[in-house]
Structure formats: C-alpha cells, structure tokens
Amino acid sequence: MLGSLRLSDFVSWNDLVGFQLESYNWLLKHGIQEVIEEKKELEIDIPDYTLELGKITIGRPSVNESGQGSETRYPFECRLRSLTYAAPLNLEFIECGKPVEVELGQLPVMLHSDICLLKGMSENELIHHGEDPLDRGGYFIINGTERTLIIVEDLAPNRIVTTRENITGKEVIIAKVFSVRQGFRSRVTVEKRETRKNGTLFVAFPGIPKRIPLHILIKALGLSDEEILSMFPDEQMKMEIQANMAIKNLDKQEAFDYLGRRAGAGHAKQYQATRANQVVNNFLLPHIGNTETDRRAKAIYLCVMARKVLELDLDLREQDDKDHYSNKRLRLSGDLMQELFRVSFNKIARDIKYQLEKQNARHRVVNIKTAVRSNNLSESISYALATGNWTGGRSGVSQVLDRTNYLSFVSHQRRISSLLSRSHPHFEARDLHATHWGRICPNETPEGQNCGLVKNLSVGSIVTSEGNETPVEKYIGELGLKK
Numbered sequence: 001m002l003g004s005l006r007l008s009d010f011v012s013w014n015d016l017v018g019f020q021l022e023s024y025n026w027l028l029k030h031g032i033q034e035v036i037e038e039k040k041e042l043e044i045d046i047p048d049y050t051l052e053l054g055k056i057t058i059g060r061p062s063v064n065e066s067g068q069g070s071e072t073r074y075p076f077e078c079r080l081r082s083l084t085y086a087a088p089l090n091l092e093f094i095e096c097g098k099p100v101e102v103e104l105g106q107l108p109v110m111l112h113s114d115i116c117l118l119k120g121m122s123e124n125e126l127i128h129h130g131e132d133p134l135d136r137g138g139y140f141i142i143n144g145t146e147r148t149l150i151i152v153e154d155l156a157p158n159r160i161v162t163t164r165e166n167i168t169g170k171e172v173i174i175a176k177v178f179s180v181r182q183g184f185r186s187r188v189t190v191e192k193r194e195t196r197k198n199g200t201l202f203v204a205f206p207g208i209p210k211r212i213p214l215h216i217l218i219k220a221l222g223l224s225d226e227e228i229l230s231m232f233p234d235e236q237m238k239m240e241i242q243a244n245m246a247i248k249n250l251d252k253q254e255a256f257d258y259l260g261r262r263a264g265a266g267h268a269k270q271y272q273a274t275r276a277n278q279v280v281n282n283f284l285l286p287h288i289g290n291t292e293t294d295r296r297a298k299a300i301y302l303c304v305m306a307r308k309v310l311e312l313d314l315d316l317r318e319q320d321d322k323d324h325y326s327n328k329r330l331r332l333s334g335d336l337m338q339e340l341f342r343v344s345f346n347k348i349a350r351d352i353k354y355q356l357e358k359q360n361a362r363h364r365v366v367n368i369k370t371a372v373r374s375n376n377l378s379e380s381i382s383y384a385l386a387t388g389n390w391t392g393g394r395s396g397v398s399q400v401l402d403r404t405n406y407l408s409f410v411s412h413q414r415r416i417s418s419l420l421s422r423s424h425p426h427f428e429a430r431d432l433h434a435t436h437w438g439r440i441c442p443n444e445t446p447e448g449q450n451c452g453l454v455k456n457l458s459v460g461s462i463v464t465s466e467g468n469e470t471p472v473e474k475y476i477g478e479l480g481l482k483k
Helices: 013-039 075-080 123-128 214-220 225-230 235-247 252-263 269-282 292-313 333-361 374-387 406-413 470-478
Strands: 051-058 086-095 098-108 140-142 145-149 151-155 161-167 170-181 184-192 201-204 328-331 398-400 415-418 454-456
Touching: 013 051, 013 333, 013 406, 051 098, 075 140, 086 374, 098 140, 098 333, 098 374, 140 374, 145 333, 145 374, 161 292, 170 292, 184 292, 201 214, 201 235, 201 292, 214 225, 214 235, 214 252, 214 292, 225 235, 235 292, 252 269, 269 292, 333 374, 374 398, 406 415
Parallel strands: 151 415
Antiparallel strands: 051 086, 086 098, 140 145, 145 398, 151 328, 161 170, 170 184, 184 201, 415 454
16 A cells, blocks of 8 residues: 655655756856867967966855955845855966966856855854755845846757758758857758759758758768768669759869858859858858868768658658657756856957957067956856846846745746747647656746746756766667667
C-alpha cells in the first residue's frame, strides 16, 4: 500500500532555483574567461607595442563610494541604500611581455552564488545579516532593486531541422540550421523550390543578398562533381543533383568568382574575392570553423542538409517537428550574462585601443592602466540588468522580482520566455505539445498576446546543463558506429 506523497518527495528545494545558480557559477569559472580567450590579444597600431590578455579574476562583492576605496557591502544594505551588489573584475594584461593587472569594471553578483558573501552561512548568520533563511537566491540587486533573469527559450543551435513550408502559395522544402560560434548566430538554409532557371536547390546565408545555387557554393568550397554525387546514395537524388549541375557547370575557381560577384556586388573586382573569403569564412556555418581548412567540412555539411531535403521530397523521411522540446534549448543566467559580457567587453576593447593610440599620437607614455575606463563595462552591464534591454534588441530579459509571496518568487525565477514575436499568431508554437509533459506547466501562462509564449517550468522539472560530447562520440565510435 502506498503512503501519502508530499511535494518534498520528488522536489528538492535546491532544484527550484539551483539551475540558475549553477549556470551563474559556470560563468564565474569558465564563461568570462572564454570571452577573454576569444580575443587573446588586442591589435594596437603602435610600433613595437604588444598587448595580450591573460587571466581574469573576480574579487569579493564591494562598493566604491565617493572615491573612498572599495568596502564590503552585504545584500541587505544594498537593498536599503539603493546600491548595486557587484564584485570587481581584474584582468591581467601582458603589456610588451610584462604582466599588469587592471580593474575592468564591476560584475553584478547573483545572491548565494559561489562569490556571494552569503554563501555557506548558517541560518542564524543569514538572519543576522537581514536575510530570509528560506530565500534560495538566484537573483541580482541592481540599484537597490531585486531583479531576476527570465529563462529564454530558443531553437537548438547547430542542429538541422527539415520542414515543408508554404511560401507565396508554393510548397518549399527547407533544411535550416542556426549556426552559433562565440555568440555570433548565422541562419543557413538549403531550399528545394521549382524555378525556370538556376536549378532547384539553393542556399541562403548572411552576407549574400539572394540565395545561390547549392552546387555552385559546394564547388567553390572545394568538392569535385564525383565527391558531390557520392554524398547522395539514392539514384533519384543523384539525378536531381546532376540536373542542377548541368545548368551551370563551373570549376572551383569559376564558382568562387561567381560567389565573389554575388557577395561583393557593386564593388571593385579585386575586392570581390576578399569579400567572398570573408563571407564564406565568417558567415557560412561558423560553428564548423572560420578558416580555409574548414571549407571542405562545410561543403560536406551542406550536402547532408541537401540530402535531408531530398529525402523529405521523396517521402523517405518525415519532416522535423520544430515545437518538439528536443529541438529547443533553455538559455539560463550564465549564458545570458556571458552574451552581455561579450558585447560589453568588445566595446571596452575598442575603447582601450583608441585610448592607447591617442596616448601614442600625443607623445605620452603608453600605459594600459590609464587607458582602461572601468566605468564603461560596469555601466553597460548594469544598464542591461536594470532595464531588461538586452543585446540583439530584446527586452524584458531582466525583470523586477515578484515578491507577492514565496510561491510567486519561485515561479518568477522559473519563468520561460520565447523569442517569437508577440504580434504574430504562431498558433503551433503557442499550443501545448506532448513533449511538455513533466517539463512545462500546462496551466501557468498569461492571457492575451503572451499566451503560450511565456510559460513556466513544472514543479518537478530539472534543467540539465550542456555537456562535452567528445567522450561520448569517442565511446560510440569504439563500439563500431560510423559517421
């Protein structure tokens, strides 16, 4: 006989907001350093001057008031005196071979994270510092106001989704992938549509004004006719590819020149090749790589996308379900803060370059310590958290924490917001899906424009973190699975 079940039997209090804390702790340990390593060094136009970026460290939460130096301030005092609960970021610059540590700015601290002053305190100590022992943290204090980051629901990056779509009354089969690398997001599509000229298979990606024939792009990336045909096992697929190649049969150089004319339309001929190189390296499937050695892999990836399109056209596969939750990812506080830090750091990096070159032009001693204006980074991050206006033109990412009662506090921190436009119907995206079972609450969603686009995690759902796929790929390879 089963006894009575309690909520605590399948819900851990730590899991209610623990995923936000884990995500923010990942930012502290790895996320911020990843952004620094993406830059590695700053190119400064000064003879015999080099500036490399080293390790970034985060200090204890403190407030610098009226130039009297930094002093520790606990969250309760920050709420009371309208202060921002933040910690200093110190970056090691290697200036002409010599390490110099400079304060970059302040990073807002999530309560109960690894660097929070409340971390590890007992119940009595929390009460002594004006905190509720049942408060699990997971939010920020910006100018005295408690603010939480709303979980963002997005399509899974670097994953091919193949669907049938109706465009201007004609059925078009599309395979699309959102290729993401170092915060840059590129939408690449392979389409099958009937046209009078140029074939039936086309590719569209940023940097090219209009879609271009698939076989021309693949040829420009370095695959031969035989290699292209070998990627399509079915005879009907081979016939389709051969029919496309017969319309404009170009060699590698001719195909690349064609790409240059499309990418650099209206520019001088010598610039067109440079523009084509930039577009292919940076905008076409950037998650695979951004060097010339990665082009062959990009060509093979495009062939895989084309094969999925043709398989769907020949009814050899079913179309993918965009609303299936395996095709969705939740972006938590650490990911969102890393995105914000990346944009803010790129701004300050440009300002450092300008300040150093200005010092040199005025024949002053070039000094990194005087070139870094730490207020720029602090203000940029605090402004986004205080207003909710995030990078990419999004709004409402940061919201004032709902403190109506304890349940509303927990519910607000487990809220999910979709990036889809509120004014568009998006009927299927708003509907309940079978894969929401046990993950998304079927009842807790607002009425009106936000219905179905703003959701909440169900009570027992747990958000898992992204893992390294390499050991798994190696293990299944050893078991005999071939790519």
